[in-house]
Amino acid sequence: MKNLSFEMIGRIGVVRINRPRALNALNKPTVEELDELIEKIKKDSEIKVLIIGSDNNFAAGADIKGMVNCNVEEAKDFSFSKTFQKIYNLEIPTIAAIDGYALGGGLELALACDFRIASTNAKVGFPEINLGIMPGAGGTIRAPRLLGVSRAKELIFFGEMISADRAEQMGLVNKIVEQEKLMEVVMEWAEKLCKKPPVALRVAKKTIDAGISEPKLNYAIKIEYENWADLFNTEDQKEGMRAFIEKRQPIYQGK
Numbered sequence: 001m002k003n004l005s006f007e008m009i010g011r012i013g014v015v016r017i018n019r020p021r022a023l024n025a026l027n028k029p030t031v032e033e034l035d036e037l038i039e040k041i042k043k044d045s046e047i048k049v050l051i052i053g054s055d056n057n058f059a060a061g062a063d064i065k066g067m068v069n070c071n072v073e074e075a076k077d078f079s080f081s082k083t084f085q086k087i088y089n090l091e092i093p094t095i096a097a098i099d100g101y102a103l104g105g106g107l108e109l110a111l112a113c114d115f116r117i118a119s120t121n122a123k124v125g126f127p128e129i130n131l132g133i134m135p136g137a138g139g140t141i142r143a144p145r146l147l148g149v150s151r152a153k154e155l156i157f158f159g160e161m162i163s164a165d166r167a168e169q170m171g172l173v174n175k176i177v178e179q180e181k182l183m184e185v186v187m188e189w190a191e192k193l194c195k196k197p198p199v200a201l202r203v204a205k206k207t208i209d210a211g212i213s214e215p216k217l218n219y220a221i222k223i224e225y226e227n228w229a230d231l232f233n234t235e236d237q238k239e240g241m242r243a244f245i246e247k248r249q250p251i252y253q254g255k
Helices: 028-042 072-078 083-090 103-110 129-130 140-147 149-158 165-168 180-195 198-213 217-233 233-246
Strands: 004-011 012-017 049-054 093-098 099-105 116-119 123-125 173-178
Touching: 004 028, 012 028, 012 180, 028 083, 028 116, 049 180, 083 103, 093 103, 093 165, 093 180, 099 103, 103 116, 103 140, 116 165, 123 165, 129 149, 140 149, 165 173, 173 180, 198 233, 217 233
Parallel strands: 012 049, 049 093, 093 116, 099 123, 116 173
Antiparallel strands: 004 012
């Protein structure tokens, strides 16, 4: 891979964007590489958690030079939306490790993850409005669901960067840590997740996403009820409850 790196640390997959001269801005070749990598990760049962990050800057938006002369159809072809949706739809937990800039498409990439942990020097925002466009890879959809409509409009309409502290206050990031401890803390979260029952994690993630998308509360509750009951047909449920009764640590098999 030219624009990305990938490594396995135990059962944790770590993806890094590697375009330092462009502040890790996302261009089409980078996202195409990411798309191919996500397809491989989907099929790899050994990966229990995925971390997405970069050194110094998470991703400073998209490559504007590659978009400036696009027509409507070319803009659709340039969009990162389908790839980011694949990340959002991954069955395993995902964590964005945000250092430095996470702007525009970079922030949308982070929003496609389940968790966002930021360094104290992180700067995030949606500057697209200042370019005559708007977020187009999930930003106008995921931000309101995460932050509420008014907070999302504040970010999108004004197009200003905000600090890590402000992002945490708004609920945009889960945790802030010192820059030198960012990956250490992200790995701690990932390792804790690796110890949880994989099937229950997968079903919980699926159920939360289904509940958010379902406008009728009664039907959403029914989805939860059925998914919860189905877990009682798994070996992990039996192991988890027996371990609790026997006062020992459970050993989950993901079955």
